[in-house]
Amino acid sequence: MASWMLCLVLILAAVAGAARETRYEKFLRQHVDHPRTLGLTGHLYCRIMLARRQVTAPGRLCKQSNTFVHAPAEDMVATCTLPADSKGFHSTSTPMDITACNLRGGDSRPPCNYQARQLHRYVRISCLNGLPVHLANTYVSVSES
Template sequence: MAGWALCMALLLAALAGAEGESRYEKFLRQHVDYPRTPSLAAHRYCETMLARRRVTAPGRPCKPSNTFVHAPAEDLVAACTQTPDATGFHSTSVPMDLTACRLRGGDTRPPCAYRARQVQHHVRVACLNGLPVHLAGTHAPAA
C-alpha cells in the first residue's frame, strides 16, 4: 500500500511539474536529446524516449510523429535569430542530426510502436520571445 501511495505522489508531482513548464521547456522536453541517449537499442529508441519524456502516456492517444534533435539547445535558439520564411517559421542555418519517430500502423491507442529514422535536416521552429516553442518540421539540405 505504501508503494502505491508513493507511486501516486510521484505521478501527481510529475503532472504538476509538466503543467508549470514554459513553452520553451516543453519544446526542450519533447524535442531535444543532446547528446543523443546512447544506451538505447535503435529499434526501441522512439518508444523509450517518448515515454521517458512524457510525450506518450498510458490512457492518452499515441502521438503520430515526433522528432528528436541531437544538437545543443543553443543551436535551436540561434535559429530564432534567422529571418523567418513566408509562414513565419525560422530554420536552422545548418543541418542537424535528428531521429524522426513515426507511429507504425493505424492504431493510435497504446501501446505505441514507432519507426525511427536517422537523418540530417534543417529544423523549422516557431519562436516566442527569441526562444523556440514549436517544431514545425524539418527539411533536407539543398542539393
C-alpha cells in the same frame, strides 16, 4: 499504506510540475536529445524516448510523428535569432542530426510502435520571445537534393 501514499504524492507532484511547464521547456522535452541517448537503436529508441519524455502515456493516443534533434538547446535558441520566412518559421543555418519517429500500424494507444529514421536535415521552428516553442518540420536543402 505509507508506500501507496508516497506514490500518490509523487504522481500528484509530477502532474503539478507538468502544468507549470513553459512552451520552451515542452519543446526541449519533446524535441531535443543532445547528446543523443546511447544504447537505444531504431524503433526501440523512438518507443522508449517518447514514453520517457512523456510524449506518449497510458490513456493518451500515440503521437503520429515526433522528431528529436541531436543538437544543443543553445543551437535551437540561436535559430530564433535568424530571419523568419514568410510564415514566421526560423530555419537552422546548417543541417542537424535528427531522429524522425513515425507511428507504424497497430494500436493508436500505448505501447506505441514507431519506425525510426536517422537523418541529417535543416530544422524549421517557431519561436516565442526568442525561444523555440514548436518544431514545424525538417527538410533537405533544395541545392542538396
